[in-house]
Amino acid sequence: MNPPQHYARGTLTDDWLAVIDRYLIHQRAGGSPETTISTRRQHLQHLARRIECGPWQVTGDLLLEWTGAQTWARETRRGxxxxxxxxxxxxxxxxxxxxxxxxxxxxxxxxxxxxRPAPDRVYHEALLHAGPRDRLILRLGAEIGMRRGEVAVVHSDDLVEDLVGWSLLVHGKGLKNRTVPLTEGVSIDLRNLPAGWAFPGSVDGHLSPRWVGKIVTQLMPGKWTMHTLRHRFATRAYSVDRDVFTVQTLLGHASPATTRRYVQLDQAQLRRTVVAASA
Structure with missing residues (x-):
């Protein structure tokens, strides 16, 4: 057996690139969504640049030692x-x-x-500073609860009119679509756009999910992101009648346990409950 070849840290070599591409072709053939494929490419390229050896020279001990040395957040580590x-x-x-x-x-x-629902102050300040395109992106996150990858691929063909108003066919994670009612203001803005992609860009004709997220992050500096707008929607939607299954459906979650992670409970309600229980 040839001795393991040492790779320079930070280098993305041809053998890694080739095998990552082969793996992702397999993922795509199995129906994995492009968002998942993009995420896994990023994860594997980061590993390739840091592990300092070829893909087939990685041992169990080496991988365990390397992952254990990373200071990732728990959800990052899970991914x-x-x-x-x-x-x-x-x-x-x-x-x-x-x-x-x-x-x-x-x-x-x-x-x-x-x-971490984005506060009203942060959201409304972002709306004030946003142009028409970016304002609509913000509203789709905050008022409709959409992910950045879902916002990126909004198309005029996805608008649906029924007996009570307009809805949007949302193309969700894992190729799971759902139909979500639109507020009157958002439906008007979408219907006033030219036919085709709502947010034209260079990725198959539309903006990339990463660019959508970047737009929102620039408008809401600090810790507030597109995902915190989704938390905002979940928290406000749950407060309407405290029906977690309705919120789950609107967000496109497979489990209500996932939805629970998005909802910040009403602190005033918690206080009232404590006071009532102690009476």
């Missing part, structure tokens, strides 16, 4: 583990390696729910 196990599981199944180095990566438990 990387999922990608590495998927990648090396594919390689093992294809006979490219005889031992899967990711098989024993320890399970990472989900973090406790920490919803």
């Amino acid at each position: 990387r583990r999922s990608t590495f196990r998927s990648f090396y599981g594919w390689a093992h199944g294809r006979g490219l390696i005889t031992v899967n180095p990711a098989i024993d990566l320890p399970r990472v438990n989900a973090s406790e729910p920490t919803p």
